[in-house]
Amino acid sequence: MLDRLTDYAECLADPDRWAIATIVEVSGSVPRPAGTSMAVRDDGRTIGSVSGGCVEGAVVDAALECLRTGEVELHSFGYADDDGISIGLMCGGDVRVLVQPLRTIPSGILSELALPGRAPRLVRELPLDDAARDGGVLTFGRRLTTEPSARTRVLLPTEAASDLDDRVRAALELGGTHVVEIADRSQPECPVIRRLLVESTTTPARLVIYGANDFSAALVQAAALLGRHVTVCDARPVFATHARHPGAQEVVLMHPAEHLAQETDAGRIDARTAIVVLTHDPRFDLPVLDRALRADLAYVGAMGSRMTHEKRMQELRAGGLGEEHLARLHSPIGLDVGARTPAEVAVSILAELILVETAARAGVSAASPRTLREVSGDVHDTRRVCAAEPRSPEGAMAWM
Known part of the structure; x- marks a missing residue:
């Protein structure tokens, strides 16, 4: 959502009415890169675009639903068939979109994002495919919101906790939008237990x-x-x-x-x-x-x-x-x-x-x-x- 913060001034000022849809991952030929975002208000008004029109309607519907429920959701869109029955990308690519009510991001973080002359940084937790989580906001691995419920809480093993700061910090310094996966290396399969969406801006070149x-x-x-x-x-x-x-x-x-x-x-x-x-x-x-x-x-x-x-x-x-x-x-x-x-x-x-x-x-x-x-x-x-x-x-x- 950092790609058009200046356009989101009214959203940040009234977070209860707005949801932000952010492209998290892309593959194949897609209209917009990861990090592209769109804001949706509870009355259907939009700012920006995540696909140039291919899946815009579906993203708006998802944003309105997340405003109603307060849930953070991850949606995937692939190829749309030629008869137009399925919703997807006619260009043949795949895209994953995180949809999040702005009210789930702490007001202090929103205030920091709006400060002029700053290079804003934001780390959000992505829902895992097998267990939706609360989409908490983190900074260098430190949770700034309340912990998830016991049903969805995941305890980090020592090795994952120790490398979290370094990996997130590296992604932040690189700039742009990245997904950092934290695996449980204490288990033979090394399952992914956390997925973090890392967004940061750098000073203009x-x-x-x-x-x-x-x-x-x-x-x-x-x-x-x-x-x-x-x-x-x-x-x-x-x-x-x-x-x-x-x-x-x-x-x-x-x-x-x-x-x-x-x-x-x-x-x-x-x-x-x-x-x-x-x-x-x-x-x-x-x-x-x-x-x-x-x-x-x-x-x-x-x-x-x-x-x-x-x-x-x-x-x-x-x-x-x-x-x-x-x-x-x-x-x-x-x-x-x-x-x-x-x-x-x-x-x-x-x-x-x-x-x-x-x-x-x-x-x-x-x-x-x-x-x-x-x-x-x-x-x-x-x-x-x-x-x-x-x-x-x-x-x-x-x-x-």
Whole structure:
């Protein structure tokens, strides 16, 4: 439910009337990922969507029923047959949805979730298939609500209790939505005795743009839609203005190399940071790229023609950068989608950034991009997106 907390302000303020449906697990091709949620009020009003329409009606009915009974329920939806008689996903995937009345979450936790400027975290107990439980809320393994009834209470063995904090903490630090299963290793079958839904948000990943122009203005707007924390830096006061970059969190008037050094020394540049160089001036872009390519960053890209790129590579080599560092540079920048306008180029750059980040999470090199029509398998199969394949040197546009 953390995916749209800002939209749930009225729900958190009036928890007795609302239930939250959260996608817990997915398999196959599904419209929305785990962690996607929808709020349902007792009069049928909804906020959000968990499937884009396939099972929305059934989820609403389940939420209204859980509001009536106060029970926490776990629902599974699979493939819907072609005649439309069964309720399910026409895309062929499977999804499990946790439906929980907001009133079952302690008010103190709801207040904490609503605090501005915080990265909220929430751990909820999932009902087991063979014994429904009360859906209690936990933080790092410590129960914050009353214990379940004696009929459903499960006592953790020592080994499960000892590793609960570490596993939950690791999932929280990773961010996103995860299911942590706790097994009873004292029994030969090691049965699962607890299943925890771990949700956490992380601070937005940074996108630092060096060079203020029409392309940076378009990139700021597009990146804001992806939830990036965007910084624009340029040494020219006439271009480095908030008026030209209304979606940026920061617009800095400074020499780009000085800014990057300052941010790095302050610990504000990390492995989730993407740097895009749009300066077109070797006095600015070379020192930035030299430092950025030596760091562990999510993405480093630079705009320029192929001639500009080759000259830039020669200068960086002369400055001591090895081939392993130069291989991290995405230049000419962006995917080859035929983009021409600044808005189109911004989409191309962000598409490449998403591709590179997805591959990095899988621990492989990014594959050459293809259209979905050209490939087989599930639409959302990241294994295909992350297949390690060589990219053609002609696979990017040469924007001036």
